[in-house]
Amino acid sequence: MTRRLLIIFVLAVGLVAVCALTWTITWRTGIDTLRRNAAVRGDRMTAALKSTLERYESLPYLISRHPLIQNVLVKQHPDLVDQANRYLEDVNHHARATATYIIREDGLCVAASNWRGPDSFIGVEYRFRPYFIDAIGGGVGRFFGIGTISHDPGYYISQPVRLDERIVGVAVVKLNLEWFPGSDATEPLFVTDDHGVIFLSSVPSWKYHTVRPLTGTIADSIEQTQQYARQDLAPLPLSVESVLADGADIVRVGTGIGAPRFIETRRSIGEPDWQLVTMSPVAPVDDDARSAAIMTAFAYLSLCLLGFYWRMRRARVREVMRSREMLQKAYGLLNERVAERTADLSQANEQLHREVAERTRAEQELRAAHDELIQASKLAALGQMAAGITHELNQPLAALRSFSDNTRVLLDRGEHDAARENLEAIGSLTERMGKITNQLKLFVGRARPKNARALIGRALRNTLGLLGKRLDGVRVELALVNGSVEPPSRTPFDPHLDYPELVAQCDDLRLEQVLINVIGNALDAIAAVPSPALSIDVEAGDATLAISVRDNGPGIPDDVLPRLFEPFFTTKEVGQGLGLGLAISSSIARDCGGSLAARNEPGGGACFVLTLRRVQVVVPRTSAADA
Structure with a gap:
């Protein structure tokens, strides 16, 4: 242990000595090169400045x-x-x-x-x-x-x-000599007057500083002649670290260890009594010396590691020979353990086969249960579709009954034209019932036409006509809101017009189906109100059309509002509703790329808002000459 520590100590001392020698040689070489380059640069800049001054001397x-x-x-x-x-x-x-x-x-x-x-x-x-x-x-x-x-x-x-x-x-x-220090900005450069004041400098922060403290007489003279316009001529924090040959010094500008060091060379201008001072940073020389020392350290360590590797390789060879003998002994012991392990694996393999058979049987039972669940889901879907058909056909059947009663009365009175109109309406309702059945099929199959269009005005007119009897005694207000301008404008909505510019991306029958459900629910809500009233607003935006249906009923209870669009959820008595109207309407709105929402109004009553995508159409205008 002591011998190993001694070797490490000797190698560490050798590493320090080699690095120090390399650093010293590299640093001195770099300083000499930097000093010579600084001298050449100082001579060149001095000649340039003197040439400029002499050119204007005469x-x-x-x-x-x-x-x-x-x-x-x-x-x-x-x-x-x-x-x-x-x-x-x-x-x-x-x-x-x-x-x-x-x-x-x-x-x-x-x-x-x-x-x-x-x-x-x-x-x-x-x-x-x-x-x-x-x-x-x-x-x-x-x-x-x-x-x-x-x-x-x-x-x-x-x-x-x-x-x-x-x-x-x-x-x-x-x-103007301000251009002169900026002609070579690679290294700092400044010019001092006969008092040691820096008046030209490539470093702006050094300008109007002094390289040595001013005496009282010189400071008073500068103040009286207003030479530097009352600048604060503070001394530059410059300290000489070492003196080199040819009038060059190594100086530090600033205080602290981190202050930069420079090689300072001075050249006299002659007439006037100025001095040109070049400052060459010493940091690159320090970096080069440091890099050379690091490279030397790496080379030294590499040689040491190579020696250690050679020594370790010899020891490894001896270890391999010893390990070979131990391996032969272990080989016999390994054969015995392999036999024991083979018996254990055979037993584990049999256990694994039994577990695989058990998992296969469980998987078959799971598939059978899954098939039964699919059948039950199909039966539930068929029941929901049958209930939907019952709900959606209630309104057309009631209208058929009303139109047929009116037709019989009109025939008794001899009003054949009116009776003919009722018969045409009955034919339209029959066709509508067929379309409703087809739409409910599409609802179950999730197949929807992608390019269907519907006129908002025509859909509202057909809906109000279908619910005509239920609207007796109800005050209905229709309004058109132009939401694409500021502020939005509000005008009466005429139900006798088609409004060809108001086109929604939706099938016309499906749009009427949603409006009948929403307006029908509103009529149910205000059935017991003394002065029933409905407000229907059509808000036209740039990309959307929104139809708002407001009533003055009791509103929607807070516990009912979150479940309002769930299938088979209803607040009506048994036999008066299946709870599918709003669920189907919400599904239609989503399939058309829109939405159906409900809320309570602050002043009372409920509000349903149907939002659909708007189809932009160009409506030809009739000119005054055509009129």
Whole structure:
């Protein structure tokens, strides 16, 4: 055990040493490469910035030598000022500078290239700006700051304007350098002025920070010249971790262990006294060193595992030889146990045959019981169909009796035309009874036509005609509700019209069958009411048609409402109903893709709503010329 622990300890120490060596070599190599690349990048960016500044260095001198500029600073005649503004505007446009302007010796701007804009420099005093002070003293002014009028940062180059060897003003060119750090955004880059203030940066959050704390004198000077428009020039949290060759340092920006580290290289711009600082992230080098250490660790562990495998294989060979001897002994014992197990399996097989025979007999008995149940279900269906026929034929038979009595009276009176109409009605009822029988067959067989259509107006007229005698003394209100507009409109419904635009997806006889059952039940409910009344509304929607039948009866009891559409459930006395009307009506509505629902009205009485799919038809309109 002690020897094994010692081997593991030695291997662990070797793993740590190899990984540390690999990490150190890879990290140093990466740092050297990163430092060289940063130096090249710093030289390239410094050259680009210096080239830009030098290109505009002579522009304010050329402007100061122009006679128009010299004269306007002395005479300041309106015509001369206008010519100077246009000249400066043209020069600024062709030079692609941000702004070009001239300042009198008292510090007041008298002409500018942006004279047309609302943020024109004309009339603004610049006596406090360092570039004016340097130029009015006879030198060249170079200054970076934030504009007091435009509030845009820029680089200012100024030259004195001389007339007869006397300085009469200053010519200034402003350049926008905000593009410069963004030209290479792969790694951070910033430019500092002679006070260490970052005024150009590819990282926006670093802008207007300082690389070192400002002294009181420098801070007061920046405040007086309004160089950075009263920006809060807080120090950048930058700390040097180690110093490298060629003026490069490894720095950490921020606080804490997780703060990013960079290789910082500095390049002097020269004139003006600026420094360009490139920041190359050290994280990729750390990642590469970490990856190399991990790969080395994997290789080291692989070699260790290979050694362990070779050692374990030798031990395995010895174990196999020992196991072979034990296997031969176990083989004899196994033969004895196999014989015992075979006897047990034979006994279990006989038991299984007996259980299979028992299950087969039970299955045969179950099939016989299932066949008997099917026969009983068929007898119940036949009984339900016979009861349905009895219920559905009650209404036509009653109408036949009424029409036949009326026909006999009309014949006695000699009113043959009226008698003929009754006979035609009797023929229609006979045909209807045949259709009802056929529909009940379809009800049992669940076969329904898919493209049947029915006119709502005709079905209501036939239903009311069939129930004419029962409607005597009952106040009936018919209304048509257009539910496809906002707000819905309500107009009287004329039972003498077919309303060809109101077509439901349902067989006409089946629709009348449902309406007779629903309206008949409503008439039964208001039979004992002193002032019986029915309200029938036809609500036409875009895709549905809803027929609502309301009565002023006692309503539906709460315990009856859930079972209202169950077959053979009825609240009527024996002999007055079979409880199949609403069940058949609900089945018809479902087969047609609709529904039949019932509820109690808040003001009293019950309401049945039959909802069907609407068939959209185009009804030809008669023009005034045809009329």
